[in-house]
Amino acid sequence: MTVADLVGQDAAEELALVLTNHGLQRMTARVLATLLFTEQPTMTAGELADRLQASAGGISGALKMLISVGLAERVPAPTSRREHYRLRDNAWAVLYTNQNEVIGAIRAAAQAGIAATENGSLARERLTEMRDFYEFLSSEIPALVERWHQTRSRT
Structure with missing residues (x-):
């Protein structure tokens, strides 16, 4: 992990803390912040779990919540058997x-x-x-x- 990655990760955690302090569930806030800060076009649930050192269940629940309100979406990834997610356009x-x-x-x-x-x-x-x-x-x-x-x- 580069210094830029670490700085971005710190900024993402700071944003997640602000969101949590204003009512968003902690894991949902962390997943949202990660999707905002990633330079990857999409992320799998496994990648999110690794990045956040979180359980698959926690990531799954957070993604369901973000998808249900329209902030995140599942996207096709033809070369992968895993589901990919991203922050929704607009x-x-x-x-x-x-x-x-x-x-x-x-x-x-x-x-x-x-x-x-x-x-x-x-x-x-x-x-x-x-x-x-x-x-x-x-x-x-x-x-x-x-x-x-x-x-x-x-x-």
């Missing part, structure tokens, strides 16, 4: 686009709460604010992602 915009489903579920739960509370109650006021906020987010995210794409296409 991962951050995909993540926010997927958030629309979460926002919709939260909004629906708030609406159900509003229906179950009395007019003028504090609970109804709080739930109405929650619903209104998530309706606002839901309407703003598509335009924000589109502006992001336009910005990226200019650079």
